[in-house]
Amino acid sequence: MTSGTLLQQILDHANRPDPYPLYAALRETPVSRQDGVYVVSTYWEILGLLHDPRLSSDTRNRTPGAGGPLTADEEEDPNLPVSFLRLDPPEHDRLRRLTTRAFGPPVCPRRVHDMRGELSRMVAGLIDGFEGRDEVDIVEDLAYPFPVMVICKLLGVPHQDEPRFHAWSEAIVSGLDPSGGPGTSEDSGRPAGPATSDGPATSRGPVTVDGPAASDGPAERRRGAQQARRELGMYLAELIEEHRRTPGDDVLSALVTDRGPEGRLSPVDLVVTAVLLLIAGHETTVNLIANGTLTLLRNPGTLRRLRDDPRLAIPLVEELLRFEPPVQLLPQRTALADLDVAGTTIPKGAPVWLMLASGNRDPRRFTDPDRFDPDRRDNRHLGFGSGVHYCFGAPLARLEAQLALAGIARRLTGPRLVTDPPPYRRNPVLRGPRHLRVAFDGLAP
């Protein structure tokens, strides 16, 4: 499909491998109204709105019916509270603050830092598993399992339960997909395994929710997501209860035993927050690592530099967050007042989409924006958003991507892409390859 509004084209799976020319066309009009949605595509306008208290993250502020078919209604169970991702201050601040107490400064300043050694060992172990092969699927063999191991470790989820998340997570994420219409057969599902939905499911043990079937439309996907959320929630409620009885050195234990001045998260908030951390904690990082590997293999000079100097991973990951951000757009904001942005009035109650990946390629902000340049200075990308909803897990995502990409660069000899472009996941929001087949000559120790 190459017709329809620019927004429809961006959502069209056929354009997933390279949406950037569409974003460039979008930037011709910094704020445009398409399919009932106000689409903001330029850097300074996006950044301004991310700090604008007149823009709400709570879709309950949306005018009913505004936004037409592209803005799915709340896909979460109306009986469950929403996570802080979709709340405004003060409730957002309270939940995020309580959650931060178990994850970062000032209470746990070393949480992420102290995981470095363990994360390195995880990467090393996964790459050791490439031994004896001449081709791997980076998504299935590294980019997906690594962040799942990390987030499970961080939250205190037993390793053997990981496969169950796989299915839940997949169903929930597909519910976040705002694109209308059924997907194509290659869209379905998780990176692992063949596209037929029973393949990965059976190989992954007691999966109660199948991945979205190939022909599912948005309504089916939302129902599946709701069910997955409920099941994951029930699982986590049990897990939290276990951690309450026998706390370990993990985030859930810290949250459930917290004795901070503001009390602790209520049981239901704790479950909702744990779901958020689990899903957000790996569904984005898998794309960052896969997009990063793809970008490195398309830029062999940079790959060589990274092999010689793993410190390059730090600026490289920042450039990656600009160049191929795992979260392409934020489709959930709502105007609380009539907003004048770049000469357009966004009316009160209207849905606003902030096109982060487009802002990251705005030539008014970044010189030569379509060039991948790890030496870029003043690289204040929108890869993690900005403002009060700035990515909660950013320090962890950075570390994971730095270690994984440095590991790939150092250990794979003669790596090359088998298919370019690779097949992409359906989701236009959390964009990344579904498979990334990489052939190589050998493995350095």
Place this chain on the structure above:
Amino acid sequence: MAVDGSSAEFRRHGRAVVVGASLAGLRAAETLRERGFAGSLTVIGDEPYEPYDRPPLSKQVLLGRVPADGTALPRRRALDAHWRLGVAATGLDLAGKRVRLADGEEVGFDRLLIATGTRARPWIREEEAGLDGVFVLRTVDDAARLARRLDAGPRRVLVVGAGFTGSEVASACRERGLEVTVAERGPAPLVGALGGVVGEVAAELHRRHGVDLRCCITVTALGGDAAGRLRRAHLSDGTALDVDVAVIALGALRNTEWLAGSGLAAGPRGIACDAGCRAFDIHGIVTDDIFVAGDVARSPHPLFGYQFLSLEHWGNAVAQAEVAAHNMTSAGPDRRPHLWVPTFWSAQFGVNIKSVGVPTMGTELAVTQGSLTERRFVAAYGCQGRVIAAVAFDQARWLDFYQRLIESAAPFPPDFPTVDRRPGGLRTVPADFPDPALPSHGPTVTLSGYSPSEQRITFTPARA
């Protein structure tokens, strides 16, 4: 060799001298090199240390988390500079283009940047200031001494003055579990910078954290024992306190004495310069080869009625230094104005306080987000019907938005709904700044001067 006139010539083999091995001095020196300045570069500093960062001195260093000598500023690039550290500049020969140093040497320049900053205002009586246990906090040596003394576990610390430095010292002491009394001349902490309404919130912060906060009070005398150790503090209400340590936090004095008689417009309120960082001489004529940046500079800001602003802000030091260095290496039309919108931050009692704009110009205030009683809020300041500043307690991420309101002279009070708007939140109240004529520690922003359309010139003598 002397190079006049040509910026290109200066860039190739001129002599640049920076007085003040500070944040502003370092960033200016780096910017000079970044701009392709290939001549000789001399950096003069009265302290024996390479440039270091001061904000941690009243926070992490006092808490013992970072050693006092662990705050050296990161370098953005190699400088290839001639460092003259531990030697103060004592004079400036404008006509001969030379800086005189305390060791008798002289350093010639083609272009000079003055970034001598400020120093802590000492206790009013020298003999009392000399008592063992009386401290100020400005330099790395001050911080090291004070941190050592706090390590020894004094019975009670007296903080004299509840501006930002005093409040941060009190906060660090409480975090260490030390008993603290804060004596403040004004009605609340931070009133000079943020006004009485926000000051009340700050007062509540002090009290909730166990500070013995005493407002509308002054310390009249410090008393020592026979060995010269601080023992008691006498207060203006007739009471006395037994204290081991007193931290004098009465604001700063600008380091301009060395310029007396030089012919530059330098005085207690700083060195007047134009928006391009070029210093004025005493006739009010702008010089072309003397530049000023950082705490010691006083420059007109178009956004704030062309008033001359003196900003003791970290961010201003960086931004102004970069503009000054840019202009030192540029010809006339390529020169830039320093149009930085003032911002500053403080961390105290677990709260991040951040401000944008010039609160002291505000006459009214409205809480636009959050609530004062929860001590998490954004308050906007209004001046003549426009937004002139905003301050955030634990809400700093919204301030970019308020900065744009300030830059666009948006109407005050703001008339739009926002997230976290509380009932009655937009009720406008007087910002309640104390009368600036009353003696108090100065606010971090001082205003003086007049718009170009006004003809009056007023010389304000120094206030001790």
